[in-house]
Amino acid sequence: MGIDEGGSASALREDLMAAGYTASGIRELWGPDADDAIVRGQLLPARRALAGRSDDSALATLGALFILGETLPAERVGDALPSLGLAGAEALELVEVSDAGVRALCSLRSHTFVDADGATSWWIVSDLDEAVTRRPLRDDHVVGVGGASTTLLGLQPTDRVGTALDLGTGCGIQALLASAHADRVIATDISERALRFARLNAALNGAENIDFRLGDLFRPLAGETVDRLVSNPPFVVTPRVDGVPLLEYRDGGRSGDDLMTTLIGELPAHLAPGGIAVLLGNWEYHVDRDGLDRMRLAARAAGLDAWVVERDVLTASQYAETWIRDGGVLARTPRFDELYAAWLEDFAVRDVDRIGLGYLILRKPVGSLPTLSRFERLHGALGASDAGLSAHVAACIAAHDWQTDLSDDALLRARLVVAADVTEQRHYWPGDAHPAVIDLRQGGGFGRTVEIDSALAGFVGACDGELEVGSISDAVAQLLEGDPDALRAELLPQIRDLVNIGILLPSAD
Ligand SMILES: C[S@@+](CC[C@H](N)C(=O)[O-])C[C@H]1O[C@@H](n2cnc3c(N)ncnc32)[C@H](O)[C@@H]1O
CATH class of the missing domain: 3.90.930 (Outer Surface Protein A; domain 3)
Known part of the structure; x- marks a missing residue:
């Protein structure tokens, strides 16, 4: 990745458009049931749907290559990428060519997102997930667009601002949406590898106002302030012991949920007055301290307006199981048991019995004192989906300001x-x-x-x-x-x- 990104990216875009490589085109290709199975990590229904017919279309070729991870003949892949060419795809490190054929080195998918402004689609290149590789994820895995990404997309404010920051940009999906609502976006990540994917995705989708910067949390801002922050940060609570992998895409390198309190504490120095930050997060419930209360204390200490919505709460064991599986480790294996024991021990010694999940809407007050302090549990289904909430959240904040x-x-x-x-x-x-x-x-x-x-x-x-x-x-x-x-x-x-x-x-x- 990274060679002549501009020229190669536009050639790739041309090929994807010509192939009709859209989320709906792919869904139609193998059918809704197979498409839903892919979301659950099951590729077999889509493989069977393609095997049942002789479809050599560019759409079928690209879907089989970049979503199902199949090895295909070089000629067929070359035909599906007439502008980029097989050599161009190799140079972008999208594929690897061997005697066996061509195999994808990354995932390439189309994602459609709908908000009050209508539908937007992006092509996103990220690492192949474990459903394709059948291996635990590498430590520097760059994650694609998942449920959490979509939740945050739906929460992103859409009024126009000068500068927006996407902290922990990963494949760059949040920065792409932010780039439509800000004059300039700063997209940061601690992973140079993630930034390479994000730069390619920006070029592929024609976003030209994103400034990519490497570094830990707010360090890449170097004193600059921004008008908006969006972040799906690496909030997963992970035991800090030997033998437990630190997966960069979800682990910010802090103990417990310190990442959340650090982000909240450092935010005021980097946000312009009136600026809003929207973050996803996890917070621990300690045996003697409520998780939402801990977030309340952090927001109060930072002098921020805060509206925090807890969408769910997991027990320590549910949480550990979820994230061990998410890392590509199969349940009921010795490795799973080893990691499970480490997680449960970490929670036990720190008196953590549950973990809350949700989102934080934080604002640097224009005046000296915060006026908004709402911490609530809204578990279960919502009226709209999380993906359609930003207009409602903005209206509620405006209404709060009006009545206050x-x-x-x-x-x-x-x-x-x-x-x-x-x-x-x-x-x-x-x-x-x-x-x-x-x-x-x-x-x-x-x-x-x-x-x-x-x-x-x-x-x-x-x-x-x-x-x-x-x-x-x-x-x-x-x-x-x-x-x-x-x-x-x-x-x-x-x-x-x-x-x-x-x-x-x-x-x-
Ligand atoms: C959960 S992913 C979010 C990806 C993407 N923004 C999204 O919404 O799907 C978190 C990202 O934060 C990055 N990250 C991890 N530790 C970090 C740190 N200390 N500072 C900045 N970014 C970090 C990871 O490399 C990863 O790309």
Whole structure:
């Protein structure tokens, strides 16, 4: 990789376009079932689908070579890459030619990502995964686009900024999306090998505003500040003992979850005021200390606005099993057991019983003090997928800022509307005229269900943007024959909460 990247990359792009080498083209080639099996690491259904017919198309050739890892005749591969040529593919270190034929040295796939701006597709070159190589991953493995990458893509803010930083760029996927929303992107990695893949991917996808830099965490910034940070950092908690491989793509070289607290602590020095950082992360639950609380303390010490969403929590054993398998080690083998023992021992001696997984949205306040401090557990399915959350997150932060700036008196004079995706559900005891439970349900965003009482339900039901908050509250008090002042005091904090989570919105008029 790295020879005449510009010229070779555009020749490769031409060949991929001519072959129709897209995610949907490939899915159609071997069928949806085989395509889904590949995501689960099973290549056999796709191999069988191709073996069942004599398809020498460039699409079938490139799919068999770069996704299924098959060895193919040199002539066939040369025909599928007419602009780049077999020699060009060798020079880019995409393939290796031997007497047996041509074999891929890396994975090359098309990924489509859809957000509010529409669909974008990128071709991404990365290392072959263990489903193809059938070996544990090498220590400097460069990972392709996985579930975590897609989650972070979906969380990336899309308003325009000057400079964005992608810390731990790997194959460069986050930098590619960021490059569409920033004048300039700085993409860093501790691995020179990863940066070579990322540079090739930038050239292959025509992204010209990315500056690639080598180094640990924020070191490559050398004092510069950025307007935005996105990072899917190497957050995996790994025992620091002999015999446990340190896989660069997921291990930032720190003990426990120190990488998270280090990133949070160093962030303010590198982020411009008002700048937002979106990170994925893992946090340990120590027997006597809650994982989210540990993140709260780190954000508070750094003076950052923070909204942290825990999407799941794993027990120590579930966590160890997941990451040992992810490294390409098969379960029920002596090597697996050896690594499993090391992981469990590390967790036991450090009193770690669970690990939380999720995302952190951090902001350097424009003023001196942070105003946003939300740490929540939203496990399970969401209203939208994680991949469609960035617009919702941006709207919630704007709503938080709006209501935080309003005094109670100003909020009483404001007009609100109910978000279009919100419905109300009432549950009754059989035969009872009054509901026992009233829920507001959010269709999009985080798909929240919020239980409310009848006063708040009466208030929300009247929020059509016409009447002021104070007038609606007083009307509800009259209806319930209660004290208007007491109801205003009771409703205001609840109204602020509903604004914060996107259930009530400021009226546009
Ligand atoms: C989980 S991968 C993320 C890849 C890509 N950004 C994505 O979203 O799919 C983490 C990346 O961080 C890099 N990395 C590991 N340790 C690092 C460190 N101390 N400083 C900067 N980058 C590091 C790894 O080489 C790897 O490419």
